[in-house]
Amino acid sequence: MTLAAGDAAPDFDMPADEGRVSLAGLKGKTVVLYFYPKDDTTGCTNEALGFTAAADDFAKANAVVVGVSKDTAAKHAKFRAKYDLKPLLGSDAEGDVVERYGAWVEKSLYGRKYMGIDRSTFLIDGQGVIRRIWRKVKVPGHVAAVLQAAQEIA
Numbered sequence: 001m002t003l004a005a006g007d008a009a010p011d012f013d014m015p016a017d018e019g020r021v022s023l024a025g026l027k028g029k030t031v032v033l034y035f036y037p038k039d040d041t042t043g044c045t046n047e048a049l050g051f052t053a054a055a056d057d058f059a060k061a062n063a064v065v066v067g068v069s070k071d072t073a074a075k076h077a078k079f080r081a082k083y084d085l086k087p088l089l090g091s092d093a094e095g096d097v098v099e100r101y102g103a104w105v106e107k108s109l110y111g112r113k114y115m116g117i118d119r120s121t122f123l124i125d126g127q128g129v130i131r132r133i134w135r136k137v138k139v140p141g142h143v144a145a146v147l148q149a150a151q152e153i154a
Contacts, residue, residue, distance in 0.1 A: 002102055003101060003102055003122070003130060003133065004130070004133070005130055005131055005132055005133060006129065006130065007129070007130050008128055008129060008130070009023060009031075009033075009122065009124040009128050009129065009130050010023075010097070010100035010101060011023050011024065012033075012068075012090070012092075012097045012100070013025075014068070014090045014091055014092050014097060015073040015090070015091045016066075016073060016076065016088050016089055016090045016091065017073050017074075017076035017077040017079075017080050017088070017089045017091075018077075018088065021066055021088050021090045023124070023128060026064055026066075027126065027127075027128065028126045029062055029063065029064050029126055030061060030062055030063040030064070030123065030124065030125055030126060030150050030153060030154065031063070031064055031066060031122075031123075031124040032051075032058065032063055032064070032065040032066065032121065032122075032123055032124075032146055032150060033066050033068065033101070033121065033122045033124060034047070034051070034065070034066070034067050034068070034087075034119075034120070034121040034122075034137075034146075035067075035068050035069070035098060035101065035103040035117050035118065035119065035120050035121070036048075036067055036068070036069050036117065036119055037069060037116055037117045037119065038069060038071060039069060039071045039075050039076060039078075039079035039089075040078075040079050040082065043119070043139050044069070045079075045083060046139050047067075047119070047137075047139045047142065047143070048067060048079070048083065048085050048087060049083060049085070050139065050142070050143035051065045051067070051085075051086065051087045051143055052083070052084070052085050052086040052087065053143070054143050054144075054147050055086035055087075057147055057151075058147060058150060060154075061147070061150045061151045061154040062126075062154055063150040063154070064088065065086070065087040065088070066087060066088045066089075066090055067087045067088070067089050067090065068089075068090040068091075068092050068097060068098065069089075069091075069092070069117060070091075070092055070093055070095055070098065070117065071089075071091060071093075072091050072093060073089075073091040075091075076089035076090075076091055077089075098117055101120070101122060102118075102120075103117050103118045103120045104116075104117060104118075105117075105118040118135060118136060119136065119137040119139075120133065120134060120135045120136070120137060121133070121134040121137060121142070121146055122134075123146065123149050123150060123153070125153055131149070131153055132146075132149045134146070
């Protein structure tokens, strides 16, 4: 199943670096749910730092930013502490949420094919409806685009 804007966002409830995070627990708020491959790698760190720098602006738009990877909650906690990150970091070690959002894809590196997380972002409104989807995200400029879209639905 491929998700599209206007679809109900698949539910999630997962461990996070600070307890648990669930879609039901964020009802009434805009949710920026972004999937990233791995903690403490260059692109993933830059993306998290971008969301951190814009944290106040997202808060003003009544938006909560949640990053998701297959890393453990303990690894997320170290990642957050190392860079003083603001987004919640959800641990989807089993990959259930990643798969429900279609972010588990075949990738290729130097001709070798493997499965991995597609850097993607979902903007979910306060009623749990997907308003925007970004796939195959390139980090530069992405946070600004997501912020603008979040402000438009605030």
